Amino acid sequence: MKALLICPSDRPAVSHLAGAVPLSNVPILGKSLLEYWLDHLAALGAKEVVILSSDRPHLVRRLVDGGIRWGIKVEVVPERWELTITEARAKYLGNSDGTWLSEPNDTILMDHLPGLRQHPLFNSYASWFEAVQAWMWRAGTPDRIGVRQISPGVWVGLRSRISPKAKLQAPCWIGRNVWVADDAVIGPSAILDDKVFVEKRAEISHSVIGPETFVGEFTDVRNSFAWGSTLLNWDRGSCTRVPDRFLLCALADHRLKEAKATSFFPRLAALITLLATWPVGFAAILRSFFGNQPAFRACRAVHPQLGGTDPRAPEITYYELTNAGRWLKRWPQLWNIFRGEFAWVGNRPLTKAQAALLSNDFERLWLNTSVGLVSLADVRGCMDSLNDESRAHASFYSVQHHWTLDLSILASALFEAVFGAGIEPIDEKEELPVSLQPSVVKEKA
DSSP, X not given: OEXXXXXXXXXXXXXXXXXXXXXXXXXXXXXXXXXXXXXXXXXXXXXXXXXXXXXXXHHHHHHHGGGGGGTSEEEEEEOSSOOOHHHHHHHHSTTOOSOBOOTTTTEEEOSSOTTOTTSOSXXXXXXXXXXXXXXXXXXXXXXXXXXXXXXXXXXXXXXXXXXXXXXXXXXXXXXXXXXXXXXXXXXXXXXXXXXXXXXXXXXXXXXXXXXXXXXOTTOEEESEEEETTEEEETTTXXXXXOOOTTTEEESSOHHHHHHOOOOHHHHXXXXXXXXXXXXXXXXXXXXXXXXXXXXEEEEEEEOTTSOTTXXXXXXXXXXXXXXXXXXGGGTTHHHHHHTTSEEEESBOOOOHHHHHTOOSHHHHGGGGSXXXXXXXXXXXXXXXXXXXXXXXXXXXXXXXXXXXXXXXXXXXXXXXXXXXXXXXXXXXXXTSOGGGSHHHHHHHO
C-alpha cells in the first residue's frame, strides 16, 4: 500500500520555527513531525510513502534515510511549492492502480500531529505549543520505548540524570540523555528534548527546550521555545538570538557543521593545489602591483543553511584576484576550501542583497548547499550570474547533487580553464522533474 505526505512549507505565522530546519523536521518530544507520520502510516500498513517537499528537501531526505527505520520504501520528491491535497492527488494518484491507502490516509498534509486534527500546528506559535502539549500525553504511553512516568504527569527518558534536589512539576517531559542539576525547576508544562543540559537553579515553565541545548545557571525560560541560542516566545511571537553562551546556547551546532563544506582530504587537496599553483597566482599579483592596482578584492557572502536573508546570520569572507581571468580570479578561494568554508563543487556565493532577491522556496534552494569553487551554473554558461537559468541550475544542484555530478562539473571546469571549452556535465534534465527543468522555469518566469 502507498501513501503521500505533503510537507508544510510557507507558514508566515510560524516562520521562525523553520529557521534551522523545515517545519516537517522541527523536533517534538524526541522525534520530528515527519517521523510521527511515518510511524502512523507504517502502522496502517503502508509499504511505500512518497514525501512531497518544497523546503530544503535534502534535509528531509537525510532524515528519513529511505525509510529503513520503518521497514518501508520512502521517496522524497522536490516540488516548487506546497501542493494542496487535491493537487497532490491529481498529480500522483491520477492513474491510480488501487494500491493506495483509502482516504483520507492516501494523501496527508502534515499540518497537525496524527490523531490531533483539532490541534493545528502552524496557525500561530501558541497553537503549535498547545498541540505539542496535547501530544505530550499521547507520547507518554507505554509503547514509547524507554519513557517512564516517575510520577503522575512527569515522564523521563533513558539515561537521563535528574538531581534529587531538582523540582519537577507536572506536566513535564524530559527526553533521553538529559542532565538536570541541583535546585533546577522544571515545569509545569515544560518539555526538555534529548541531550538538554540544565544547570543549577534554572527555571523552565510553559516552554519547550530543543535538543542539545544548554540552559545556564539562573536562566529563567517561560512561554518560549528555546533551541540552541534562539529564543522564541510563543505567547508574543517574538524571536531573538541570545548572545551570551553562559545563558543559552547549542551544545553542538549541527547546522554549522552541516554548512562546513569539505572533509579532510578535499581540504588537503585544496592546500596542495594552492601551493602548486602559487607561481600563476603570484604572476597575477605582480601584474596588479605594476599596474598600481590592488591585488585582491574582498567579498562577503551569506553562510548557506544558516539563514541567508537573516541580517544576523554569519557571513563568509573570501577574496578574488583583481587582475586575472574569470577562472584564475578564484584562485584565493582555494584557501576557503582548506578552511572548510567552501567546497570544490557547490553553488557560488551570494551577498545578502543577492540572497534577498531569491523570491520563492524553489530559488532559495540555492542556499541549501555548500558554497563551491565551481558550480553547475558555471559550466552551463552562467558564470557569476543571478539570472533565471543560473537559479534553476543552482536549485537543481541543491536537490540532486552526487559525486558523479561533482566530478563531471570539476572536469568540465578544468577543461574550460585550460583549453577554453568545457566538457558537457551530466544532463540534469534526465533526472529533474519537468516542472523543475531550467527551460521550463525560465519560460514560466
